[in-house]
Amino acid sequence: MNGFSRRTTSAYQTRTPIFWWIRKWTSVRFILRELTSVFVAIYAFMLLFFVRALYVGPEQYADFIVWLKSLFSIALSIISFLFVLFHAITWFNLAPKALIIRVGKWKVPDLMIVASNFLGWALVSSVVVWIILG
Amino acid sequence: MKRTIEPFWWSFFGAGGVVSALFLPVIILLMGLAIPLGWVSAPAYETLVELFRRPYSRLLLFGIISLSLFHWAHRFRFTLYDGLQLKHLNVLIAVMCYGTAAFGSLYALYVFIAM
Numbered sequence: 329m330n331g332f333s334r335r336t337t338s339a340y341q342t343r344t345p346i347f348w349w350i351r352k353w354t355s356v357r358f359i360l361r362e363l364t365s366v367f368v369a370i371y372a373f374m375l376l377f378f379v380r381a382l383y384v385g386p387e388q389y390a391d392f393i394v395w396l397k398s399l400f401s402i403a404l405s406i407i408s409f410l411f412v413l414f415h416a417i418t419w420f421n422l423a424p425k426a427l428i429i430r431v432g433k434w435k436v437p438d439l440m441i442v443a444s445n446f447l448g449w450a451l452v453s454s455v456v457v458w459i460i461l462g
Numbered sequence: 463m464k465r466t467i468e469p470f471w472w473s474f475f476g477a478g479g480v481v482s483a484l485f486l487p488v489i490i491l492l493m494g495l496a497i498p499l500g501w502v503s504a505p506a507y508e509t510l511v512e513l514f515r516r517p518y519s520r521l522l523l524f525g526i527i528s529l530s531l532f533h534w535a536h537r538f539r540f541t542l543y544d545g546l547q548l549k550h551l552n553v554l555i556a557v558m559c560y561g562t563a564a565f566g567s568l569y570a571l572y573v574f575i576a577m
Contacts, residue, residue: 344547362541368482369534369562371490372527376570378493379523382514383577386507396498405494412490416483426476453488459513460492461502 364415367408420445471536471560478533485526520574528567535563 349355381392395401423445424438497504513519539559542548548555 346546348547349545359541359545362537362545365534365537365541368478368486368530369538369566371486371494372482372530372534373566375489375493375523376527376566376573379514380573380577382507382511383573389507389511393498393504396494401494402498405490405498409487409490409495412482412486415479416487419479419483449484452484456485456488457492460505460510 360411361414361418364411364418367411368415370404371408371412416449420449471532474529474532475536478529478531478536481526482530482533486530489526524570524574527570528563531563531566532560535559 349359378392381388396405421442424441427441429436429441492502496502514523536559539555542555543552
């Protein structure tokens with residue numbers, strides 16, 4: 329069921345140490361990028377609890393806003409924001425590797441795909457701000 | 463080549479990656495920082511609840527939350543395999559990750575349908 333082959337000969341394999349990635353910046357960056365998903369999940373739950381509080385009623389909502397103002401929530405939001413920003417930038421930059429667009433015989437250049445991603449991101453962000461605050 | 467379920471999970475990972483990259487930064491900026499810190503004036507409760515109760519808002523919010531969770535599940539699973547070298551706990555990790563995402567999505571479904 330899982331897509332992994334189990335052909336490795338474990339008897340002769342030395343185990344890779346847990347912190348194998350800490351010595352090189354590129355591998356630290358790889359692990360940091362992988363960890364962005366943790367903050368994606370945390371904020372997905374934050375958003376869910378926010379909407380839930382909103383649906384329950386004004387008091388629950390006011391309590392949630394008080395919690396959002398706590399030092400813990402602000403710190404969590406700053407860290408989450410930085411990680412999610414890192415996720416968004418790396419995701420949009422890598423998109424041309426996964427997405428090859430052809431118009432007739434002409435391959436759309438990577439830079440154009442990346443640029444349109446960032447443009448779309450700016451557009452979505454502006455629309456969200458406009459809907460919520462407008 | 464053996465048929466696997468991986469492309470199925472990968473498609474959720476991909477969709478969640480796009481949705482979370484597009485929507486989460488601005489959501490965190492507004493909900494987690496700008497509004498609590500008073501950089502902008504918070505929208506009135508009535509305005510917000512009316513906006514968030516519309517069917518398409520519910521659908522969009524559910525999509526953002528659920529896809530983001532499945533994005534996490536897939537990526538975190540491989541972070542544990544590669545980062546912490548836990549490939550031998552394959553099944554347990556997969557069940558834990560996708561299970562959490564499924565549980566969160568079901569709870570979100572309940573919130574968006576029943577409330």
